[in-house]
Amino acid sequence: xxANYNKGILLIELVISSALILLVFVSLFFLQSQLLRIKQDGxxxxxxxxxxxxxxxxxxxxxxxxxxxxxxxxxxxVSQDRWIQLSGNQWSFVSSSxxxxxxxxxxxxxxxKVYRVADFDDPICGSAQGAGCNYDDPxxxxxxxxxxxxxxxxxxxxxxxxxxxQGLL
Amino acid sequence: xxxxxxxTLLELLxxxxxxxxxxxxxxxxxxxxxxxxxxxxxxxxMTDEADFAMxxxxxxxxxxxxxxxxxxxxxxxxxxxxxxxxxxGPSTITFYAADAGGGRYELRMMDSVTSATAVLTSPxxxxxxxxxxxxxxxxxxxxxxxxxxxxxxxxxxxxxxxQTLVSGAMPRGF
Numbered sequence: 170x171x172a173n174y175n176k177g178i179l180l181i182e183l184v185i186s187s188a189l190i191l192l193v194f195v196s197l198f199f200l201q202s203q204l205l206r207i208k209q210d211g212x213x214x215x216x217x218x219x220x221x222x223x224x225x226x227x228x229x230x231x232x233x234x235x236x237x238x239x240x241x242x243x244x245x246x247v248s249q250d251r252w253i254q255l256s257g258n259q260w261s262f263v264s265s266s267x268x269x270x271x272x273x274x275x276x277x278x279x280x281x282k283v284y285r286v287a288d289f290d291d292p293i294c295g296s297a298q299g300a301g302c303n304y305d306d307p308x309x310x311x312x313x314x315x316x317x318x319x320x321x322x323x324x325x326x327x328x329x330x331x332x333x334x335q336g337l338l
Numbered sequence: 339x340x341x342x343x344x345x346t347l348l349e350l351l352x353x354x355x356x357x358x359x360x361x362x363x364x365x366x367x368x369x370x371x372x373x374x375x376x377x378x379x380x381x382x383x384m385t386d387e388a389d390f391a392m393x394x395x396x397x398x399x400x401x402x403x404x405x406x407x408x409x410x411x412x413x414x415x416x417x418x419x420x421x422x423x424x425x426x427g428p429s430t431i432t433f434y435a436a437d438a439g440g441g442r443y444e445l446r447m448m449d450s451v452t453s454a455t456a457v458l459t460s461p462x463x464x465x466x467x468x469x470x471x472x473x474x475x476x477x478x479x480x481x482x483x484x485x486x487x488x489x490x491x492x493x494x495x496x497x498x499x500x501q502t503l504v505s506g507a508m509p510r511g512f
Contacts, residue, residue, distance in 0.1 A: 180349045184356070191360055198364075201371050201381060205378050212385045216503060223487065223506035230485045234475045255487055258472055258479040260506075270504070292503050 210323065214274075217316040217325040220276050224314040225327055227253045227260035228278065232331060235261070239333035242280065242310060250277040276316045281308035283330060289337075293330065308333035380494045384463060388490050391445050391458040392503045394433055395422065395488060399507035402426045405483040408433075413472035413480045418443050420470040422486065424509070436465040442495060443468075453460040459492065466500055467491030473506070484508060 193245045228242065241262070245251055251262040253276065262278070267276055285291040285304040294302035296311055317324035323333045340501055345353075399422075400403070406423035408431060413420065418436035433448040442464035447456040459465060469489040476482035485508035493500045 180345055180353060180453055183353060187357060187360075191364065196370055198367055201375070205374055208378050208382050212381060212501075215385050217391050219503050219505035222396070223504065226485060226506045226508045230473060233508070234484050236475065255471065255473065255506075260473055260485070271502075285432060323465075 183246065213318055216271075217274055217318060218327075220270055220274055221314045221316045221325055221327045224253045224276055224278055224316075225312070225329065227255075228312055228314075228331060230260050231262070232333070232335075235259075239308070239336055242331065243307060243333070245280055247280055247282050247310075250279050252277055273311055274316050274318050275321070276314070279313050279315075281311040281313065282306075283311055285309075308336050341511050377380065377497065377499070380499055384492045384499065385503075387459055387463055388492050388503045392488065392490050392505055394447075394458060395490075396505060396507040398424055398426070398432065398434075399488075400510055402432075402509045404509050405486060405512060406431050407481060407483065411480075411483075413470050413483060416467070416469055418465050418491075420468050420469045422470055422488075434468075436468040441501055442444070445490070446453055454477060462496070463492045463494055465491070466493045467502065473508075 189282055198239075231241050232239060237244075237320050245262060249264075251264060252266050254261055254263045254267050266275065266277075281305045283293055284295050284298055284302045285306050286294055286301060289304065289306055289308060291304060293306075293309070295331045298305065309330060312329050312331050314327045345383065402424040404425050405411070406425045408423045410421050411423035420435065422434040424432050424434075431449075433446075433450070435446060435448065436443045437446050437454070440461070442461075443466070444461075445458040445465050445468060446454040447458060450453050467489055468491075471481035471487040471489075472483045473485040473487060474483050476484075485506060487504065487506040489502060489504045491500055491502040
């Protein structure tokens with residue numbers, strides 16, 4: 170019989186095998202902590218989405234009930250950030266940040282032009298003028314609401330088109 | 339013979355002490371993770387519950403004709419004392435409010451001020467806040483509410499953690 174088979178295990182082998190087992194555990198714990206991070210992201214996303222929805226509702230409210238109605242929206246230069254503020258029971262736009270929501274979420278709104286093929290009742294064809302996309306519709310705006318947190322590394326964006334439907338009546 | 343010598347006592351002691359050190363460190367992290375996990379699970383569950391209630395209420399506001407000014411509707415109230423009244427048909431008013439029941443507050447949907455048709459929160463949480471802020475261009479906001487900012491705060495009855503969701507909604511008017 171070969172003497173190698175009954176030599177037992179060496180200390181170094183024991184150390185290496187325990188290190189391997191520990192490595193497996195450590196990876197599992199690492200995975201677990203990543204899962205917690207993802208869950209935390211989920212919570213933040215839920216909160217941020219509701220804040221973004223509030224901003225969308227506020228913009229609709231301004232269009233319907235603000236004394237300036239559509240002009241309150243169309244006067245805002247495109248591609249410029251605005252913030253929504255609720256003060257004196259009114260939702261309105263402000264041009265500088267009123268501070269982070271819950272000291273965490275930055276919510277900003279911006280408007281982009283809407284181009285239609287040739288007239289106000291044509292289909293929308295983009296946010297920039299181009300061939301076959303010539304009508305800069307003054308009664309439509311693309312609304313982009315962005316809620317960001319963690320220093321802007323995470324965010325939720327809602328986008329829609331809003332129109333001056335009352336102006337068309 | 340060299341191959342059959344086994345471990346010396348010193349080797350064994352060194353190994354065991356290194357192992358103890360490693361296991362100690364790992365246990366510390368594991369306990370930390372287990373604690374966080376429980377806390378997170380509660381927070382996720384509460385967020386889900388608040389999400390469910392908020393989604394339901396926002397959808398109902400948007401689908402309603404207007405926010406009703408029935409004597410029971412209460413705006414700009416803090417805590418859980420707000421009552422949201424929605425006109426949902428020519429004579430159908432639905433109420434949303436936090437009401438005390440079983441030593442806690444639950445968020446209820448009611449077809450009258452006293453009769454609950456649905457409960458939107460589970461027995462594991464209490465409603466710490468159901469607050470409405472009136473939004474309107476009318477002189478007295480509460481006389482003609484056009485929209486509302488809604489704040490829902492839930493508290494876990496085991497861990498006492500709270501979770502708050504804030505959003506706003508405007509009736510579409512048809």
